[in-house]
Amino acid sequence: MNKDGLFYQSDESTYDEVLIAKLAFIGSLIATIGDGISTISAAMALENLANSNGNSSGNGNSSGNGSVRGNDLEKMQQQLDALTKEMAQMKQIPNSRRW
Secondary structure: OEOOEOOOOOOHHHHHHHHHHHHHHHHHHHHHHHHHHHHHHHHHHHHHHHHHHHHHHHOOOOOOHHHHHHHHHHHHHHHHHHHHHHHHHHHHOOHHHHO
């Protein structure tokens, strides 16, 4: 170890700048990975809550929430199917007639 420190080289300022940039990059990478893990855990928690709410409303509950959700899902699927058909038809129309 030199008197100027552990990372001393002849061109100290350039080396320090590179070292600082590398450390900043590593810190950003670790923070990004942490954010990704947090996002995944939040998604898992939401899915778990949704599943537990779905199970509790369907178990012994005679209010019909399960059938309402099923009807809503069926309506959404029908809407998606209709939009998909419409988009397929739009693809067949020449560009000059679309707008």
